[in-house]
Each structure stands twice: as structure tokens, then as C-alpha cells.
Amino acid sequence: MEYLLHILILIGIYVILAVSLNLIVGYSGLLSIAHASFYGVGAYVAALLALKLHSPFLANIICAIILSGLLGAIVGIPSLRIRDDYFAIATFAFQVITFSVMNNWVSFTGGPMGLPGIPRPAIFGWKITTHYDFLIVILVLCIIILWISHKIVTSPFGRVLKAVREDEIFAQAMGKNVASYKVLIFVIGAGMASVAGVMYAYYISFIDPTSFTIMESILIISIVIIGGAGNIWGSVLGAAVLVILPEALRFLGMPSSIAANMRQIIYGALLVIFMLFRPQGFIGEYTFRK
Amino acid sequence: MKPALNIKSVNKKFDGTVALDDFSLEIPQNSITGIIGPNGAGKTTLFNVITGFLPLDSGKIIYNGKNLSRMPSYKIARAGIARTFQQLRLITRMTVLDNILLSFQNQAGEYLKNTFLFPGRVKKQERKNREKANELLAFMGIEEKAGDLVEDLSYGQQKMISLACCLASGADLLLLDEPVAGINPSMIEKILMVIKKLPEAGKTFVIIEHNIEAVMRVCDRVIFMDEGKKIAEGDPESVRHDPAVIEAYLE
């Protein structure tokens, strides 16, 4: 039972990550390979605040969202000058740099040793300790984020985002301030991703840089693409499939020594297969063609 | 009458080629001006510098008293200048209706603050815009296409939609880059009918077009351009019979 709850919690975390990345990649057409850094920023902000200042859970979430959102703006701004794959490389650079900071600023982040002993959070006196408690909190956060995302993509704002994705020249000719949309969606996506990081840090109660690597970024992209870019429900589906699939391998009796590699191979192979044969994913609408 | 648009000695070079050579032009309010000229004359470039998609090398462009040079494109659009593109641009994987809705200005729902804090206001405006869009499509005689994806329409219909988007944007000055090139005669007829009706409604048009027949029919004035320069200017008949124009076309 614990195990089942654990899987559900993980799915919840990846739903948040994938939906928030989908806003950036799937709706706005900005390929970002930096999403794990926002995830990491959320985790580190929460962990550091909880460990050093003993500040409450909700305050930490808000701090994480603000800081991550600011970083999101910094990553988003280059998209005004460089585009497509060059922009993707710029986000890659950002990802490497944030990882480098997490890994090397030892006095602050604990470096490769990470930050252990993150205390259990509490909301207005309700101590979140069991798997059940965590699942409920994550479920609520997922619903809030899905609701916000749904509102965004179905609003006139979302219509402009899609126009920016498909043809930004046309959007400009129709009076849309393309630059502000790009930066804003990065801020929003980054802020949301940090929420997943906060929850991860509290849930595992230990974080280290290896959870926020470039490979993690690629995994989140795979979820978005396999589920379907440009469809938030696709990301929910994608998160469920990509979390459950490798777990299924365990039940098929795969030794744990090769499980980690097999997991990655599955992600990678699915990414290749979908790009080749079904670039719109299960239920998406954007296929990265211009 | 004060001109709507005043282009003063504009220059634009690309690497070696001079696309606009000390080009000046005044566009009167509520007129339809045609621009003709051979390929590579700099006509499209003229539209691109007016709408801010290409920076000027030198010169000035004044619209309703506002200096447009160095203004970003989206601000120029908001100031009331809409354009179509020679290489047709629309959001082809959205419906016709969504393209029109996208083109309206001052939408409350384009600010997230309003979407979340004043959803009622956003919904109401969206409903109104929907009505306006349908009226516009009806006015142009393509209301039955509202729900179709733009990519599923014919080229002529797409040109019609891009004109509809310009109208939806509420712009007073419309720059149309070859609005009837490459489409069938009945569609040309439809588009010209729409254009002809609009100066009464306060719209001003500049139309680049190779189809002389069409230009003769709708334009009050014609400019002939070659090598970035204005060669002739006047009413359609006189430009058509201008020796310089005839010579250029015979070459």
C-alpha cells in the first residue's frame, strides 16, 4: 500500500513538472531543456529555508515560486534574441550552470552530499507525515496547477501563446507584444515547476543535485512529448505512463542493478519512437514543425 | 486634408542592394492607393519598414502625427496599421474564428490578471468579440468557414481571412501585399468588393498588386515604383499611360 501511494505521489510530482513545461514547450513553442533546474531551485529553496530558518511550509512554497519565477524570466529573456535549437542550447547551458551551483557551492547547498534531514511540513498546524498526507497535499496542488493551466490555455492569453508558437511575426502584426508573452510564460512555468521541487524535498526529506540533472530535464520533456505537446491532459497521461512503465519492469523480475539503465533506455527509446512516428504524442497538437 | 501616412526620404539597403532609395510618399485619409512595379522594386520592403519589421537606414515615417521609426511592430499595429503578407501569414492550425478573435485589440483576457480576477469581464468581451467576428465573416461572405482550420481553406479564402484579420484589428490604415495574386477570378471579385466598400467606413488602403486590372478598378491613385524609387504617381489612367511606366514594363 505504501508503495502504491509512493507511485501516486511521484506521478503527482511529474504531472506538475510536465504540465508546467508543457505551457512553455507545447503551448509557446519554446524548447527548454532547463526544467529540472526550476525543479531543483524549488527543492533547494524549501530545504534551505526549512533547515536554516525553520520557516513554515506555505511561506517556503511562496518563496520558491518567486525565486524560481525570477530565474524563469532570466532563462526566458534570451528567447527574444535567439530561437529554436539555439535557444534550446541556451537553456541547456542554464541547466548545466544551475547544476554546477547546486553541486559546487558546498557551504550553501551541501554540494554532492546534499541536504539531509528536511523536517516534516505542517499547514496551519496539520502535520504532514504519512504517505496519505503527502498524497492529499500533492493532489490538491496538482488540481490547482491544472486549473490555472487550463484557465491560461483556454483564455485569450493562451490563444496568443499559440499564435506565438505558430507564427510570431503574424502575432506581432496583430499587435501582440510577443516578448512579454514569452517571458511571462517562462515565469509561470518555472514558478509551477518549483512547487514540484518543494514537495519533492519535503517528501523525500533529503535532496542532492543528482535529482536535478540534465537527464531529469530530458525526462520531463519526454513526458510532455509522449503525452502530447500542447495538451495539458496529455501531460497528465504522459506522467502516469512514464512513472508506471519502469515500475512495471520490476514486477517482470528485472534485476535492480540494471533497472536504472533500463528506465532511461525506455525514456530515450520512447522519445525517439514518438518523434519518428507520432510527434504529436498520445493526445497532443503541437509537433515542433514550423 | 492631412495625410494619414507620411513617408519622408526613407532609405533601406540590404548588403549590396538598395531596396528603398530616398523614397517619399503621402497617403491621404480614406483613399485607396495602389503600388505597382516589377519584382524586386522594393514594394514589400516598403511595407516592412512602415510596420517596423525591418529597421530604416534613414528617413522618417509619420502616422497620425506619431513617428513610427524605431517603434516595435506590435506598437505600430496597435497605433492602427494592419498589414497582410505577400507570403501569406495566418495561424494555419487554428480555426478561422480563432484567427479573427486573435486579431481584436485591447482584449482584457490577454492579461492574466483579468482572466483570474475578472473572469466575468473577460467572458463578456469574448462573447461580444465572437459576435463581431461572425458579423465580419458574414460581411465578407465567408461565415460558413468560421469553424474550419485555416490550413484546410483554399489560397483565395486564406487571403480573404487575412484581410478579415486586418479589419478585426480595427486598424484604420491597411497595407495589403498582393491581395488578389494567384487566386481565381470569382474570389478576386469578392475581395475587391470588400475593399471598395471600406473607405466610406473610414479605412485607408495601400495595395501592392501586379494585377493591373484590379488596381485600375479599386484604386484612386497609383504609384509606380522601380529600384526603390517612385517613378510615377497619379490617377490610375495617367500612370498606366506614363511613358516611364510603359518603358519599364516593356523591358
Added chain:
Amino acid sequence: MLAQVLLNGLIAGSTYALIGISFGLIYMPTRFFHFAHGVVYAAGAYGTLAAISWLNLPLSIAVLVGVGTSTVIGLTIECTVYRALRRRSASSLVFLLTSLGLYIVLQNSISLFFGDYIQSIRIGAVEEGIDILGARITPAQILIVSMSLALTVAVTILLKRTKMGRAIRAVANDAELADISGINRDKVFFRTFAIGSALAGVAGILVAFDSDFCPTMGINALMMGVVAVIIGGVGSIHGIALGALLIGMAQQFGVWKIGSQWQNAIAFVILLIFLLFRPQGFLGKKVKKVTV
């Protein structure tokens, strides 16, 4: 100390130049980020390792096996996956994503075959190094520096002087025009991938001669190569070599002044600066922009 820093910068720059040139050669006509090239590079080292330790082949033959492994993997990717994507006229973003997927699959396959731990095919002990102006350099490092110089010259000649080089440049300048003028694009890509992949294999082997390696050796090296290509300027082999040298030197000065752990960050900060302010690099032509 300064002499050693400069020398280390030269050595690091040379290793980046090796992978950078091989990547840049492929990038020139294809114009997408072939991340799987990182595995092609690692395959050189692992192919050599397998030939030595599993087949007991002498080093000289083992090196050939390594280069052959890289070439075969690179060509297989090109002929199966990339060619299929081209048939679908996929965008450069699709290529990039597919290539990331391929990288992950292949890198983890190496891990499955060889294990995640560190391997070695070093040649010569470190003490064998020689002194130049008080700085130390090992025979393997001398090999790296001289090979990167030689390859810079060789690839430049290949591009400028041979028929194939002209074909590559023609496709790089204007793929459609090249098509019209009767250049077979698939054939050009095939040859570019063959040479580029073989060069990556050579690079991987040379680096493995100098230091221990593990399955993830490719991604970092590749990214340094990518940085070198972008800051040097796409299409300019000299530019790539220069870019590689620049990051090598900057990193080694960083090692000297602020510590070795910041090497990656230094390279990528330099990359960001270039991407933002001079995306065409210092010797390259203008990159594509949205134009009306």
C-alpha cells in the same frame, strides 16, 4: 605556474577542438544538434577497450576497432533515424529531441555492457612526462595537441580542396540550391557522418589515452564541442579550433583562480554570452533569424 596553466589550457582546448571539429563538420550541412555524437565519441574509447581486454588485440589494431565502432554507430544513426526524419521534413527541434533520445538509449546501453564504473586504457605513466619551461606534459597529451592541430589542417583542406568538401559546403550554404544543382544530399550526409564519426572516435580514444573514462564521458565532451562550434562560428574549422582554445584557456585560468569544480559553469557562461551577443560566433556567418 602560469606556464602550466597555459599548457593545460592548450591541452584542454585541443581535446575540445577534436570533438568540436568532428561535431562541427556534421553540423555544417545538417544544421541540427546531433547530441548522439557524444556516444559516438565514447564508442571510440569503449570499442578500443573491448578490443584490448576482450579480444586481446594489440593496441594499434584495437584503435582501428575503436574508430570503426564509432563510424558504424554514427552511420547507423544517420541511415536509419535521421534519414527517416528527413523524409518527413522534420524541423531542427525534432532532430534535436530525437538525438537526445538516441543519446540516452546508447549511453545507457554502454553502461549495461561495460558497467557504470571507471575504465582505463591510458598509455604511459604520468611520470614519463616531459618538462617545457617548467610545465609538464605527458606523451598522450602531446599526441592530443599534435593530432588536434593536424586535424584542423586536414579538415580545412578536406573542405576547401576536395570535391566532397565542396559538396558539403554547397549543402551547408543552400541545401535547396545544392539539390537543384544535382548534389545527392543523402550521399553528402553519409560521407559527412562517416568522417565526422570516425573523427569523434579518434577524439574519444585520444582522450582515453590520457585519462580514465566512464559511459557519460560523451555528453560533457560533446557539449564542450558544441560550445566551441557556436563561439567559433558554424562553418569555420579555424573558428572551432580557436573557440576550443578559448574555453580551454578560460577554464584552466578558472581552475587556477577559483577551483576546478567550476569548469563547466565557465564554459557555459561563455556560451551564453556568445549566444546572446554574438550568436554567429567570432568567425561565422550570420545565423538564421525570423525575417519577413
